[in-house]
Amino acid sequence: xxxxxxxxxxxxxxxxxxxxxxxxxxxxxxxxxxxxxxxxxxxxxxxxxxxxxxxxxxxxxxxxxxxxxxxxxxxxxxxxxxxxxxxxxxxxxxxxxxxxxxxxxxxxxxxxxxxxxxxxxxxxxxxxxxxxxxxxxxxxxxxxxxxxxxxxxxxxxxxxxxxxxxxxxxxxxxxxxxxxxxxxxxxxxxxxxxxxxxxxxxxxxxxxxxxxxxxxxxxxxxxxxxxxxxxxxxxxxxxxxxxxxxxxxxxxxxxxxxxxxxxxxxxxxxxxxxxxxxxxxxxxxxxxxxxxxxxxxxxxxxxxxxxxxxxxxxxxxxxxxxxxxxxxxxxxxxxxxxxxxxxxxxxxxxxxxxxxxxxxxxxxxxxxxxxxxxxxxxxxxxxxxxxxxxxxxxxxxxxxxxxxxxxxxxxxxxxxxxxxxxxxxxxxxxxxxxxxxxxxx
Amino acid sequence: xxxxxxxxxxxxxxxxxxxxxxxxxxxxxxxxxxxxxxxxxxxxxxxxxxxxxxxxxxxxxxxxxxxxxxxxxxxxxxxxxxxxxxxxxxxxxxxxxxxxxxxxxxxxxxxxxxxxxxxxxxxxxxxxxxxxxxxxxxxxxxxxxxxxxxxxxxxxxxxxxxxxxxxxxxxxxxxxxxxxxxxxxxxxxxxxxxxxxxxxxxxxxxxxxxxxxxxxxxxxxxxxxxxxxxxxxxxxxxxxxxxxxxxxxxxxxxxxxxxxxxxxxxxxxxxxxxxxxxxxxxxxxxxxxxxxxxxxxxxxxxxxxxxxxxxxxxxxxxxxxxxxxxxxxxxxxxxxxxxxxxxxxxxxxxxxxxxxxxxxxxxxxxxxxxxxxxxxxxxxxxxxxxxxxxxxxxxxxxxxxxxxxxxxxxxxxxxxxxxxxxxxxxxxxxxxxxxxxxxxxxxxxxxxxxxxxxxxxxxxxxxxxxxxxxxxxxx
Numbered sequence: 023x024x025x026x027x028x029x030x031x032x033x034x035x036x037x038x039x040x041x042x043x044x045x046x047x048x049x050x051x052x053x054x055x056x057x058x059x060x061x062x063x064x065x066x067x068x069x070x071x072x073x074x075x076x077x078x079x080x081x082x083x084x085x086x087x088x089x090x091x092x093x094x095x096x097x098x099x100x101x102x103x104x105x106x107x108x109x110x111x112x113x114x115x116x117x118x119x120x121x122x123x124x125x126x127x128x129x130x131x132x133x134x135x136x137x138x139x140x141x142x143x144x145x146x147x148x149x150x151x152x153x154x155x156x157x158x159x160x161x162x163x164x165x166x167x168x169x170x171x172x173x174x175x176x177x178x179x180x181x182x183x184x185x186x187x188x189x190x191x192x193x194x195x196x197x198x199x200x201x202x203x204x205x206x207x208x209x210x211x212x213x214x215x216x217x218x219x220x221x222x223x224x225x226x227x228x229x230x231x232x233x234x235x236x237x238x239x240x241x242x243x244x245x246x247x248x249x250x251x252x253x254x255x256x257x258x259x260x261x262x263x264x265x266x267x268x269x270x271x272x273x274x275x276x277x278x279x280x281x282x283x284x285x286x287x288x289x290x291x292x293x294x295x296x297x298x299x300x301x302x303x304x305x306x307x308x309x310x311x312x313x314x315x316x317x318x319x320x321x322x323x324x325x326x327x328x329x330x331x332x333x334x335x336x337x338x339x340x341x342x343x344x345x346x347x348x349x350x351x352x353x354x355x356x357x358x359x360x361x362x363x364x365x366x367x368x369x370x371x372x373x374x375x376x377x378x379x380x381x382x383x384x385x386x387x388x389x390x391x392x393x394x395x396x397x398x399x400x401x402x403x404x405x406x407x408x409x410x411x412x413x414x415x416x417x418x419x420x421x422x423x424x425x426x427x428x429x430x431x432x433x434x435x436x437x438x439x440x441x442x443x444x445x446x447x448x449x450x451x452x453x454x455x456x457x458x459x460x461x462x463x
Numbered sequence: 464x465x466x467x468x469x470x471x472x473x474x475x476x477x478x479x480x481x482x483x484x485x486x487x488x489x490x491x492x493x494x495x496x497x498x499x500x501x502x503x504x505x506x507x508x509x510x511x512x513x514x515x516x517x518x519x520x521x522x523x524x525x526x527x528x529x530x531x532x533x534x535x536x537x538x539x540x541x542x543x544x545x546x547x548x549x550x551x552x553x554x555x556x557x558x559x560x561x562x563x564x565x566x567x568x569x570x571x572x573x574x575x576x577x578x579x580x581x582x583x584x585x586x587x588x589x590x591x592x593x594x595x596x597x598x599x600x601x602x603x604x605x606x607x608x609x610x611x612x613x614x615x616x617x618x619x620x621x622x623x624x625x626x627x628x629x630x631x632x633x634x635x636x637x638x639x640x641x642x643x644x645x646x647x648x649x650x651x652x653x654x655x656x657x658x659x660x661x662x663x664x665x666x667x668x669x670x671x672x673x674x675x676x677x678x679x680x681x682x683x684x685x686x687x688x689x690x691x692x693x694x695x696x697x698x699x700x701x702x703x704x705x706x707x708x709x710x711x712x713x714x715x716x717x718x719x720x721x722x723x724x725x726x727x728x729x730x731x732x733x734x735x736x737x738x739x740x741x742x743x744x745x746x747x748x749x750x751x752x753x754x755x756x757x758x759x760x761x762x763x764x765x766x767x768x769x770x771x772x773x774x775x776x777x778x779x780x781x782x783x784x785x786x787x788x789x790x791x792x793x794x795x796x797x798x799x800x801x802x803x804x805x806x807x808x809x810x811x812x813x814x815x816x817x818x819x820x821x822x823x824x825x826x827x828x829x830x831x832x833x834x835x836x837x838x839x840x841x842x843x844x845x846x847x848x849x850x851x852x853x854x855x856x857x858x859x860x861x862x863x864x865x866x867x868x869x870x871x872x873x874x875x876x877x878x879x880x881x882x883x884x885x886x887x888x889x890x891x892x893x894x895x896x897x898x899x900x901x902x903x904x905x906x907x908x909x910x911x912x913x914x915x916x917x918x919x920x921x922x923x924x925x926x927x928x929x930x931x932x933x934x935x936x937x938x
Contacts, residue, residue: 061731069537070554073524073811091521092541093501106519109505112591114513147557171854172733208733208854215885216733216854248855253931256701286510286614287650288659391718391850391859392881392933397650397659400697402881402933404850404859421857423883423933425700461700461883461933 027052027185028195034076035187037100041107045081045121047325049186050074057178058147060154066174068147082107084115118350122324124191126346126356130327133311135318137198139227142181153177153234157205160238166246171216175205175238179228192325200316201228205241209249217248217420219388223445226314244387247408247418254409254419254462260383260436261424261458262376262410265443267386268450274394274401275299275428276361279333279341281348283396290399290429291339300337300432303369307332308341310362317362317447324359331357333364337433363447369438373452376437378413380454384422385410392423399428405460423461431455466572469625469637470499473523473543477570480629482545483527484566486552488631491561492529492536494791495631497552498768499525499543500810502624502640507591509598509617517591522624524810527552530792531559533730537813570635576765579758580641582669586623589670594619597645597673601682605649608686611693613657614650619643621670628770636770642667642761642917644906647685653693660689660863665761665906665917672759677904688845688864695876698865698934704840705882705930706833706868711846711903713920715927716751716821718849718858719886722911724753724778725804725816726793728853735856735887739784745890750824751779753788755803757902762820762919766803769814773803778821779890790816808914815912822921826896830924833895835871841932842866842873843882856886859933881933889927897924 030050038046052074059067076099077090087110091102157175161167179202185195202224208216221240223232263271278289291299310319310328319328324346332340344352345359369376377385385407392403406420437454467475480497487495506518525548526539536558538551598617605615622642629635648661662684666672707715720736728734736744755764755773767773769791777785787793790805793816806817834842842865849860862880866873902921909918 065534065558067535067537067813068558069813071537071539071551071811073539074541086515087517087519089519089521091523093521093523094541102521109517109519109591112595113507113517114515116513116515119515172731174731208731211855214735215856216735216737218733218852218854251855286616287652287657288614390852390857390883391848391861393847393861393879395659395879397657398879400879402861402879404857404881404883404933406852406857420855421883421885421931423700423859423881423931425697425880425933425935459700459935461931463702463931 025195027183028187028193030076031185031187034078035189037103038078038080039189041103043080043082043107045189047079047121047186047188048076049184050076051182051184053180053182055178055180056150057176058150058154059174059176060158061174062172065151078103078106080106080110081119081121082110084117085110085113086116086119087113118347121188121190122326122346122356126326127192128327130320131311135320136313137226137318139199141228142199145179145228150177153203156234157203157238160235161205161207161242164239164242167242169209169246169249170242171208171210173205173207178202186325188325194321194325199226201225201231203231203234203237205238207241207245209245211249217245217251219244219248225445230314251406251418251420253421256462257460258457259460260380260454260456261386262380262383262452262454263386264373265439265441265450265452267388268453269446269448270389272448272450275432278396279343280360281342281344281352281354284342285348285351288397290397294339295342297339298337299339300334301435302336303435303438304334304337304432305367306334307365308358308362309365312363315363315447319362322358326356326358328358328362361447364449366438366442366449366451368440368442368451370440372441373439376439376452376454377410377415379437380410381413383410384460385415401426401428425459425461431458466570466635467627467637469639470627475499475543475627479545479548480635481566481568483548483552484629484631486549487527487529487556488564488566489553490556490559491564492531492556492559494530495528496769497525497527497629498810499627502622504620504622507594507598507619509602512602514595514598522809526810527555528813529555529558533792533796534558535813539811566631567633570629571633572635576636576638577756579756579763579765580667582641583671584669586621586641586669601647601678604682605647605685608682609651609690611651611653611690612649612686613652616648618646626768628768630770634770636766638765640667641669643672645673645681646906647681649685649689651689656693658689658692660692661685662688663906664904666759666904667761667763668759691864691876692878695878698841698877698880698932700932700934702929703932704837705927705932706837706840706842707922707925708842708844709897709899709922709924710901711905711920712843712925713822713903713922714846714849714860715922716823717818717920718851718860719884719889720751720778721753721818721821722851723853723856723886724787726787726789726797727816729787730793730796733854735854736784742784743782744784744887745779745782745893747782748826748896749779749782749893752777752824753818753821755819757820757919760820760902760919761906761917764819767805768807769801769805771801771803771805773819776802788816788818790814806916808916812914815914817911817916818909818918820902820919822900822902823896823923823925825898825900825923828895828897830897830899833897833924833926834868834873836895836926837868838870840868841877842868851886857883858886859883882930883933884930889930892928893925894928895926899923
């Protein structure tokens with residue numbers, strides 16, 4: 023049980039106070055993980071471990087440091103904490119450093135998030151290998167499979183236990199499980215290239231996973247669909263971004279919403295609370311209280327009781343991600359240090375219908391590299407996908423690039439799908455943008 | 464005297480290692496190794512004028528790997544007790560299923576390794592108080608250099624520690640692996656606009672790495688790379704000739720060829736370079752190496768994480784693909800000697816073929832001649848990140864600063880543009896290579912299979928006849 027970890031966290035905090043810290047937050051964790059990788063008809067790799075460690079945030083004479091160690095021998099921990107406190111004393115005092123106001127710990131939801139699969143212990147080595155094998159077999163059973171060069175599949179599961187204690191009254195412990203299936207397929211293109219694509223699924227409960235056959239087949243079909251990919255022409259296009267790829271684009275919008283980015287003036291969303299950032303279709307909230315959610319939690323990484331709050335409403339920016347420290351610096355009330363799960367106001371249609379309405383343009387099915395400037399909002403991203411012609415998927419395209427500025431992109435959000443990507447905390451639906459600059463030939 | 468020096472402090476002995484290897488081979492694995500790691504990282508950060516936060520991380524653990532054919536069993540633990548280590552080895556052993564094989568009881572310890580990271584003083588002996596003035600000085604000088612600077616953050620890191628590798632064929636080697644990094648970011652305002660830029664330096668070195676000329680350069684470059692953004696506009700969109708400045712442009716090699724030449728991808732038949740060894744892939748003046756031996760470089764290693772000697776590997780020799788980058792598994796698969804490219808992020812990870820310091824050797828052209836040869840194109844100076852699809856060969860790198868080239872001259876600065884190309888096609892299109900090779904001093908980190916390792920890269924000034932420039936507006 024995680025109760026032994028709670029005890030370790032309590033003892034570490036007590037040790038820190040004994041050694042001279044005014045306040046401290048301590049955390050301890052233990053993670054059991056098993057990962058099976060299978061490739062081309064045989065087991066490729068099995069990794070299995072139980073790992074552990076502890077972390078400590080120290081507030082000493084108005085100064086702050088955060089330390090962690092995997093060396094848990096008692097005499098080593100004693101020395102480690104003493105050294106950490108001595109180190110902290112060498113720093114410059116910072117009046118904004120303190121543990122969160124204990125009132126922020128209050129009102130913790132009592133919802134059962136159901137993040138631990140009670141049947142975790144039933145999985146055995148043979149079952150894991152069977153799943154990985156089934157993923158490959160289904161990939162190789164699709165039409166056109168003779169073009170497949172290699173299939174790598176995997177199944178992994180973890181049981182994570184953690185506990186956190188603050189010297190001013192917070193304490194919490196939790197256990198979560200994760201299960202994931204993945205398949206990656208490489209195929210032979212007659213032009214000599216070896217395009218690849220993947221599919222994956224993961225969740226908190228084993229029985230909520232899709233059948234491995236579905237994942238294996240999707241990976242193979244996606245890779246085969248890349249055959250014959252060419253660079254498309256440059257121009258301005260209506261661009262649909264499929265649900266699973268949209269998370270990367272969205273991340274560049276959410277990153278500059280942190281109080282740290284605002285306080286350091288590295289955010290193109292600074293001073294824009296309440297302003298219209300996207301079209302009326304942009305509506306989403308941060309929701310930590312989703313049963314079985316991949317980002318679900320009852321308290322955030324600073325112990326602050328988790329609650330839902332709006333991010334965008336009808337395109338207007340409603341909240342920032344405000345943590346304890348930068349919130350104090352900016353004089354803003356904390357919301358949460360970062361994203362948990364996203365809850366979207368979904369559209370009415372799936373990808374097929376969105377493409378039919380789009381008519382002429384592009385569907386992006388993967389980004390490749392690129393970056394986004396959080397200070398200015400300028401972005402430039404490598405992309406691959408398909409041309410859309412007459413509302414239908416046409417030829418595969420690659421070696422393309424999308425560029426623009428987020429303050430021009432999101433107002434052109436013309437469509438939101440009804441298809442949140444279920445295997446991620448961001449749960450992004452298909453998004454359609456008008457007038458995006460695309461570079462190709 | 465025991466052959467184990469550093470790890471003796473944690474109770475690690477030859478008998479403990481031999482016992483672990485014996486458990487690892489208890490079910491008939493072909494090969495096994497144990498990898499101990501201890502690493503203490505200290506981070507100091509300055510923000511809003513004060514060094515007001517510190518972070519220390521202590522990593523300590525051991526990974527046990529068992530190889531049977533192409534198959535790998537892996538286990539790891541932070542508990543270095545004999546019982547925990549044995550249990551971990553038995554977990555890894557389960558990849559095989561046969562009679563036990565004998566493990567070595569005595570080890571061959573190399574009398575000396577190369578000495579590629581020379582420190583005047585080990586990091587353990589540098590007190591935190593001694594480091595603070597470096598951060599404070601850089602902060603003050605960046606502010607003083609340009610009144611438009613409004614925010615400066617300085618991040619300093621040092622790492623000390625060691626790895627120990629012992630193998631079932633009886634090798635045992637320890638290597639002390641220091642690292643340091645200084646990252647400066649600055650935010651400037653001009654006429655209501657904000658721009659953020661920065662510079663960073665890294666190396667396997669001690670505190671003497673921060674010699675006055677290097678610190679001067681850090682300050683100068685951080686300010687210059689930020690200030691020029693106010694003058695810079697968007698790049699054009701479409702296919703254009705691209706000139707890569709000497710230095711960090713080596714990111715082109717890392718993405719366009721380096722990853723595709725890692726032997727695991729070729730062994731699995733999924734790399735676009737899978738059947739190209741011995742074939743001409745570039746002009747005869749193109750020579751590319753992956754080098755463990757750049758003294759003090761971030762990508763330098765004395766020995767790889769499988770205990771194999773690490774030297775200079777010729778990837779492309781006179782335009783011909785010469786060899787892949789191997790770890791022990793791939794070297795055995797191809798029947799060649801390991802190239803010392805078996806690297807891992809830490810004890811929780813089995814090794815993979817990875818790059819170290821990847822660069823192109825000097826060529827026959829001159830920088831000025833290359834720029835003058837371009838009628839309309841772009842010149843890329845500084846980069847943030849890149850990525851590659853191994854099989855399709857498509858790769859990208861993101862240009863933070865660059866210039867438009869018009870009629871053979873650098874005319875106006877450009878910023879924030881992604882460049883995209885296809886590895887083998889681009890190598891064929893490298894048609895001019897200058898004589899001004901520079902290895903970049905930046906803190907580059909390469910990610911693969913969820914593992915990050917420190918790398919270096921370099922390039923002389925190079926012209927690529929055509930790449931897709933992900934800018935805006937018409938070329």
